[in-house]
Amino acid sequence: MTESSVHPALWPAPHASGAVDATVTVPGSKSVTNRALVLAALSSEPGWLRRPLRSRDTLLMADALRAMGVGIEETVSSSSSVAGGPDGSGEAWRVIPAGLHGPVTIDVGNAGTVMRFLPPVAALADGPVHFDGDPRSYERPLNGVIDALRVLGARIDDDGRGSLPMTVHGVGALDGGPVAIDASSSSQFVSALLLSAPRFNQGVEVRHTGARLPSMPHIRMTVDMLRAVGAQVDEPETGGEPNVWRVSHSALLGRDLTIEPDLSNAQPFLAAALVTGGRVTVPDWPLSTTQPGDALRDIFTAMGGSCELTEHGLTFTGSGRIHGIDVDLGEVGELTPGIAAVAALAASPSTLSGVAHLRLHETDRLAALTKEINELGGDVTETADGLHIRPRPLHGGTFHTYDDHRMATAGSIIGLAVPGVEIENVATTAKTLPDFPQMWTRMLGV
Template sequence: MTEHTESAALWSAPSAHEPVDARVSVPGSKSVTNRALVLAALSVDPGWVRRPLRSRDTLLMAEALRAMGVQIEEGAGPDGTGESWHVLPAGLHGPATVDVGNAGTVMRFLPPVAALADGPVTFDGDPRSYERPLHGVIDALRVLGARIDDDGRGSLPMTVHGGGSLAGGTVEIDASSSSQFVSALLLSGPRFDQGVEVRHIGETLPSAPHIRMTVDMLRKAGAQVDTPEDGGEPDVWRVTPGALLGRDLIVEPDLSNAQPFLAAALVTGGRVTVPDWPQHTTQPGDALRRIFSDMGGSCELDERGLTFTGSGRVRGIDVDLSDVGELTPGIAAVAALADSESVLRGVGHLRLHETDRLAALTKEINGLGGDVTETDDGLRIRPRPLHGGVFHTYDDHRLATAGALLGLAVEGVSVEDIATTGKTLPDFPAMWTAMLGGPAGPRGGSGGQRVEERA
């Protein structure tokens, strides 16, 4: 668990003195935006990414691709409305330097791209990025023909010596620590001389919906992909070599980033509507409809979007979150406010995320008077009266929103470094305040997020 910074600014989390009643427009999906940028960069013709998320992680991805020669122009879309990024593929080249920050998608998706570049590409990032697992991608790329200097660490910093192409072929990997290892190889697979066959040999595979998202986006870009869901071998994905086509892609709202706002309705017994919630999606955040309903609310999906209504009671839950681990911090915060015990399972891999999320949640919720214990693969949360105090975030955006959630029901909670939410959700403090009926603050320029208090 990365240590918190004592000097970081504290944000007084506002408490809710009445049920929330708001309409919250969340910006685009980080996962979709960054996959779209990679696929557009590897395509044979220009493409558009419309309604992209503008956050630290996506801007790092865009800058990294620019460093390797890809042109990304920001402005209005092809119809003259809305913010869009026009991606103009070019010959990938080095020397180049990539700053991954602490973005898993950047540090894992781009080394295969760099292996296709003509020249060396050096990867570096935040101190925590050195601790996050990357060996699955590094080892796989070496098997597929890449040359990588990492001093044997299996992590950053490192240099990928691109040769202009990559042989590709079959590779076995253990993606138990991150499904991004699989997605990273699949995204660039059409550009490998022999394509790629990825065989997962680990005991578990977390966040499988993210792999389905990758496959879906590859197919829409013209790639041929065979998957276990198509009747193929379990835990085996095959991508045929071929050209990727530029697309005009509209990015869905980030459903995982809708979590704190839906949770606010649950915790306060209120109502929140998120417009443009897709009827069908590969985003893991769609599971919030089921999970939060099981915890005491109800939802309605119609032409207005998703409306979630709290019942005034928060129930504990026993749930396997292996496919949706990114939702764990928010669910843990809600569970700490429930009227019965919760058990969150299948998320041992969260110890290797932006921080050790299980240790951090345990320490911070217990620091407010909670009763959280770690299990081998998750958390056990028993209800106890909570009190105010400092909720540390460890440079983790989802810890920050979890602290804000607790502050709704607990007076005197101060969240350390709320600005870390900018990793995926710019302007979160203003959105949160507006949801509670306060001034929304500046709008626009950050993906179009909007909060409106309903009359």
């Protein structure tokens, strides 16, 4: 009897028998979808989101906004026969703003965007909004948002924890104004305040006072999306004061937005080309984007591949040899698990730095990667702000995911080159990448 027949939650990661050659259509970006939902909900007129991501995190966001009174209608065009198909083509969500209200209880799951972006929205509601979620959500920091909202005029009950569960007592408006926060543990603290700021009576001035701010591309994404719906934003990137963002009070416009493919979720498929010496094409890869996943073009090329970006998409080709890399991932930390998996299969050591904040993500990703790769025979050492990876011959075994979608895809990458790897709870990939197991096996022609 096999282990996976005893433990149905174990998924045998497919082992590649040769070089992959596939076209993989990646669903829409979670980061863009959830920001777009918040902005559309706060707009002065209805808007459209086309090709949105349908995943646990985005459906939690949509359900939370609906609970507070926002209308979100899901439609499918005649060209798409299945709602929420793997590429989302033909699907659109019509978002109809309405007066926000409580009392209501919101389930955030373990979605950082939901637990951090929605408390400022709840402060604009008329009535109490209670936030709860998965057990891990209680361990993830929210103090940056909670403390800032109190300074800006909100009343919040969290029993002094600085984390979930908590209740925001909305009174229909929020004063806003200047606030200083330490967002070194999550750039989402800054984005959370900026997204709702146009609806604050005085707008907002957010000043980051802590150490290095991680994941700056996500803040740039927030700023670009705010401007696209008519907000006035002063930021460091355009000559503003360093570490200070100012958003003026204004009405937001309803827009018709097509969601980009999620480039971070393209990572395992590009990694498959690198690991197997094959070729993978991702259609509709944007020529210009604020998504952190776009950095994969440079990172994976440095690790031994090559890429061609055209108006039709990105084609990545592996050379058959994987090089180690010394790279600062501070701006693109979410890519760390997949890069670590590839590095464990390389011909030379790698050092991944700038990602101490990953200890506060869906799980402690640095500790989890170290433990799981080492239990397959690897040699990974945790550093103060990252990982040092010395390649070793790996063997099969169980790769635990800790309910973290990027751990599941990292283990799947290793399984391409190492027979006998079984992924515990691969279903956790539904957080941001629905149908990942089916997409993975289709890529391999299984």
